[in-house]
Amino acid sequence: MNKSLLMLAISAVLITGCNNENITKVKEEAEVIKEKMPKEVAHVKNLILMIGDGMGAQQIGLLEEYARRAPHSIYNGKGNITGLTKFAEAGQLGLSLSAPYGVNGSLVADSACSATQLAIGKASGSEMIGLDRAGDITKTILEKAKAIGKATGLVSDTRMTHATPAAFASHQPHRSHETAIAEQMIEAGSVDVLLSGGARAFLPADISTNSLAINTMEKVGAPAAIYEASKRTDDRNLILEAQDKHGYTLAFDGEQLNKATGTKLLGLFANSGMADGIAYKACKANNSCVQPSLRNMTLKALDVLSKDEDGFFLMVEGGQIDWAGHINDTGWLLHELIKFDEAIDAVYEWVKDRDDTLVIITGDHETGGFGFSYSAHNLPEAQSLSGDGMRGKDYQPKFNFGALSLLDKFYAQTATFKDMLNNVKAKTELANATGQDWADVINPNSAFKVTSEQAAKVALRGNNDYYSAGHRYLGDAQFPVIDDFKAFYVYGDELHGNLIGRALSTEQNVVWGTGTHTAAPLPVYAFGPEKIIKQFSTLQYHVELSQKMMTALLPE
Known part of the structure; x- marks a missing residue:
């Protein structure tokens, strides 16, 4: 299979610095895989769409640099090769623009709009869920797949009713309508496997005080942390409705998920968002994880969905990449990328010997304007090099270009900036917190x-x-002080976390441009039959990306 110039250019960037022997093995395996792939097939039985929320090329660069060149990279035992690299070698690479599409659109997308456009293949509006630009309900690729008999699944490490999974299985004028999204997901019956956090949108309003409701949740095996709060305003228990009226098997922790059987599965593993990547690293190290990992949820979904002879559609989201980007937390970001790559690698192992499945991996947008940068801080000392081109002169770059040892330091982080913020809040009012309070955490x-x-x-x-009275984020008269680009830092008290990023940035050789999203083009990894994946190796919009996926999965 000949790769386009775009493929070659991006691959050259990604492969730089990788151990030659290891990458040679990956390339050899990739060639074997490509030879097995059908050349002229126009349709596939299965489609796996993996979305790194907030994952642009910059974020992928962080993951790849850590995997390949960190002195103590956890990828050392894996040949320094990420799951993403395996897909890059075995498939095609392209780029996609995520902005709200069309002449009446805008420059930057939020997760709801971007995921909706990936789901429906049409222009949508900011913060819409499952609606086209005019506000009309539009069937998603998941709903269309279900309509022709395919199994369907959604997996996320955020909340099941969060913007990205919601966009594939519900239709709402705004992403904030999470309780209505939960209702649609259960009542429509279009999703066979739902695995994520976010139980609070499925539980009755009085779940924390109603002993009968609590006893009922205990009987179905839900730990107390699952039903600690509700976002509903009525007495509906959608979890029980899913079981009793719609035939879903329930799971609330990793052990229950492993044991779950049947073709319909609802797994809700946290009241709100699931454990972050740093917490996952810690529990994995001592084998104490209660929640399933993103990797394990993905494998369980594949196990259930692949039993359908008609095939399946599965969307898997690494959603907390975005959360780390919003708060400008590079250490957390790295851990989320590693967590997502674990799931990607699992999908690679599942799919590499198949010729009936299309895998698409991309982001919905880039978050934070992240990047490594060289600086005037800690200038390098002169070195004596033996090369004959030095002509007796020392080697001394004029700026600090960032040591590879920084990568290990990012991985050494033991709490997210969000956790640090919460720790300070637990001790004192934020308005009264001192520099020492922050240094101590x-x-x-x-x-x-x-x-x-x-x-x-x-x-x-x-x-x-x-200040905007009544605004969910801008309704506070007092804000953490951001000195530059302050219009792009919008999330209230959370901005103290961004300021931690500012305080550490010089030592980290890291810059962040915003607390929101950017319009940076997003890498697209495509794996599957040759004729199908070639079309993804270009510059496209997410709307076009969706249309190509629909053409590949759905009959004319």
């Missing part, structure tokens, strides 16, 4: 240290220049 959890004077900027609060 940053330094034990980060390999990058701050003084109380440096951390004082994290504590600063001032007037909200963009």
Whole structure:
């Protein structure tokens, strides 16, 4: 299979620095896989769409640099090869633009709009779920697959009613209508396997105080952490409705998920979002994880869905990549990328010997404007090199271009900035927190240290220049103080976390451009039959990406 110039260009960037022997083995395996693939097939039986929420080329660069060149990379025992690299070698690479499509659209997408456009293949509007630009309900690729007899599944490490999974199985004017989204997901019956967090949208309003409701949840095996709160305003228990009226098997932890049988499965493993990547690393290390990993949820979904002789559609989201980007937390970001790549690698192993499945891996948008950057801080000292081109002169770059040892320091982080923020809130009012309060929570959890004077900027609060009465995020008169690009930092008290990122950025050789999203083009990895995946190796919009997926999975 000849790769396009785009494929070659992107591959050259991604492969740089990888161990030659290891990448040679991957290339050899890829050639064997490609030879087995049918050349002229126009349709596939199965489609697996994997979305790294907030995952742009910059984020992929962080993962690949860590995997390939961190002195103590956890990928060392795996040949320094990521799951993403395996798909890059065995398939095609392209780029996609995620913006709300069309002349009446906008430049930047949120997750709801972007996922909707991937789901329906038409232009949508900001924060819409399953609606086209005019606000009309439009069948998604998942719903169309179900209509022709295919099995369907949604997997996410955020909440099942969060924007990305919601866009494939519900239709709402705004992404915030999560309780209505939960109702549609259960009542429509279009999704056979639902695995994520977010039980709070499925539970009755009085779940924390109603002893009968609590006893009922205990009887179906739900731990107390699952039903600690509700976002509903009525007495409906959609979890029990799913079991009693719609035939779903229920699961609330990893052990229950492993034992679950049947063709319909509802797994809700947290009241809100599932455990972050740093917490997952910790519990995995001592074998104490209660929640299933994104990898295990993905494998369970594949096991259930692949039993359908007609094939399946599965969407898997690595959703907390976006959350780490919003708070400008590079350490957390790396852990989320690793967690998502675990699932990607599992899918690669599942699919590499098949010729009936299309795999698409992409992001919905880039979050944070993340990047490594060279700086004036800690300038390098002169070195004496033996090369004959030095002509007796020392080697001394004029700027600090970032040491590879930084990569291990990111992986050494033991708490997210969000956790650090919550720890300070638990001790004192944020308005009263001092630089020392912030230093006391940053330094034990980060390999990058701050003084109380440096951390004082994290504590600063001032007037909200963009105050908007009643606004969910901008409705507070006081905001953490952001000195630059402040219009792009919108999430209230969470911005103290972004300020931790600012305080550490110089030592990290990292810059962040925003607390929201950017319109950066997104890599697209395509694996499957040759004729089908060639068309993805180009520059396209997410709307076109969706249309190509529909053509491949659904008959004319």
